[in-house]
Amino acid sequence: MLNSKFKFFSISTLGLMLLFGSCEQTLTEEPQSIISPDAFFKTTDQCRQATNGVYSHLPGIFNQTGFWSVTMAGTDLFMNQGGSAAIEAIQDYNFSAATETNSHAVWRVCYAAIKDANFVINRISASEIDEEDKNSLIAENKFLRAMYYYILTNVFGDVPLWTDELRMEEVAQLPRSPLADVRAQMILDLEQAAASLPLNYDSNNVGRVTKGAALTLLAKVYLYAKEWQKAYDTAHQVEDSEYILLPRYADLFDPYNKSKNNKESIFEIQYMRSAETNQNFVVNSYYTYFFPTGDAAGGTYAGVDFGTVILQSYPQFYPTQYMMDLYAPEDERREVSLAWGFNGKPFNRGSKDDRPWFGPKFWDLTANRTASEKNFYFLRYADVIMVLAEAANELGNVPDAIGYTNLIRARAKAPLLDPADHLTQADLRAFIMEERAREFVGEFQRKWDLSRWGELVDAIQSIRQDSEDGAKNVKPHHALFPIPYEEIVKNRNLVQTPEYQ
Structure with missing residues (x-):
């Protein structure tokens, strides 16, 4: 490595x-x-x-x-x-x-x-x-x-x-x-x-x-x-080329770090620590911003035992209502990106009121306190498919754009788009914007996507219930x-x- x-x-x-x-x-x-x-x-x-x-x-x-x-x-x-x-x-x-x-x-x-x-x-x-x-x-x-x-x-x-x-x-x-x-x-x-x-x-x-x-x-x-x-x-x-979509979305984000440098990964930021020797080589602390809060008595997190590893949590973020509503119930990305419990045991409190925590996509259960070896995807094959979908749609090739988008949704077990619905280019453009949010949440892309589309102001104003000050203050120049x-x-x-x- x-x-x-x-x-x-x-x-x-x-x-x-x-x-x-x-x-x-x-x-x-x-x-x-x-x-x-x-x-x-x-x-x-x-x-x-x-x-x-x-x-x-x-x-x-x-x-x-x-x-x-x-x-x-x-x-x-x-x-x-x-x-x-x-x-x-x-x-x-x-x-x-x-x-x-x-x-x-x-x-x-x-x-x-x-x-x-x-x-x-x-x-x-x-x-x-x-x-x-x-x-x-x-x-x-x-x-x-x-x-x-x-x-x-x-x-x-x-x-x-x-x-x-x-x-x-x-x-x-x-x-x-x-x-x-x-x-x-x-x-x-x-x-x-x-x-x-x-x-x-x-x-x-x-x-x-x-x-x-x-x-x-x-x-x-x-x-x-x-x-x-x-x-x-x-x-x-x-x-x-030789890249593929892994069969399951969860395979990409194994919380025990068994998914590093897989066949869908095109370029990822490399981290490493040895759990056996507890030696840190190159580590990050990203997971601590999303992991459920540890209980005062120690050993459990939001009331759930995660095992013998000593984890640390400084949760800075919780999901917006918009994000929670993005996923259809059968969409497998929902249970990977959001978490209401772990190993069949429900959390006794949420990230904010009754909201779920961010899910295993964000976790590293091999970490030691703030030292995590979970890699970050910078480029993966799903992004190639979504580039093809977006570009095809902008070129006026709606059927191809639907086909590429459905490749991503089929992997997630999400309902497929039906060409018989006669989606317009504008309809599909809006859907692709949401699909990128579902697929790439937490992968450092959302702000850049909203900014390049010119959609930042509308997006923040649409979550006024969560971000009242943001909705009031956001202006087009805040894209940068x-x-x-x-x-x-x-x-x-x-x-x-x-x-x-």
Whole structure:
């Protein structure tokens, strides 16, 4: 597995200065001695170690409270319990450019990663290693750079774009680039990555980027840009590959972590701990925000015994009424995403009044207190199917869109759409929006989906019963977050989004 069997080369040991003076966290297993950049990148192994350093930012980004905040708070699926002022400000749409919304952490870590990716791409390009290895490693780094820009543009819109190995003083004066320009670079990186990446790896390289991952992210970038035909054609290339929908939705989210890196997974963020030795390698604390509250006496959670593992719960979120109503009773995703009990025993209290807790999709029952090894899906085959459904519908091919949507619903045992009902394009568009909520809840996509569709305001106003302040305050510009105030102060060429000035 990438995060446990490979040396992580700490790029900071090359004497690189941190972007904007930020604090950078880089995983380093079997640390290398301090070494000049010009003395490194001499062998394929060294180039691979440096590439692993670019991967190593991913677990940190996805284990940020800030990342969870900007992707889940302030949507129509999650409500905050009131334990975090920053999350509550996002939920209530009561924030400004000077308000701490946790978005700065996303900015900081993504740009630290981009800085490292640029450096590694440049140095590997100039190396004299085997040409096939060189092209593959450069492709991995270009995918990762595109992925970091994908996150940044979904959160902030126009952002500074650079792909060269620049001095810190040059980087610190870069203006924002138009979203279209950043997307064009993402598309170029992903096209080049797809051309050089392998379809799969051996068991010692699980977690590395594949051709399928590059094509899937490329299809999503086209989808976000409303280039429907390109999105459809690119996703179709992935459809013809080796990925499958697992037979059961529950198989994807086994709470004992038996589902890692399965045949539906295209790219996931890797974590690892040893339950046998109680050793933490790379862990996250995501499950603690959703797990039922522990009882005062200890050993049980909301009145139910979960076994001998010592779990921890700081539940920040509970489901909206809208989310609870999304699922038909027979839809198997309902019992995976929501939980009224465990092992046949009902909880003695809900997440909020009589509402269920979030379900096993969010749990890690191998965790030790706050240390969880549950991976996060970034790309999986169901998303490819939903890209095909959405793009087909926007191209006016309603029958194909229904067929792809029904693939997802059939797996969930949900009632299928009937072509005889003569759904219009608008009807199906609305249904696809809801289907994505059902399928991908908790997978960091809902805020980005609502924003790209222009549906954020309507979605929040529709849950007024849960989010009265959010419904009152939300405006179209809240689809994106303001550029972090600290970055504006440090860079005179970085102009704030007008609505946040």
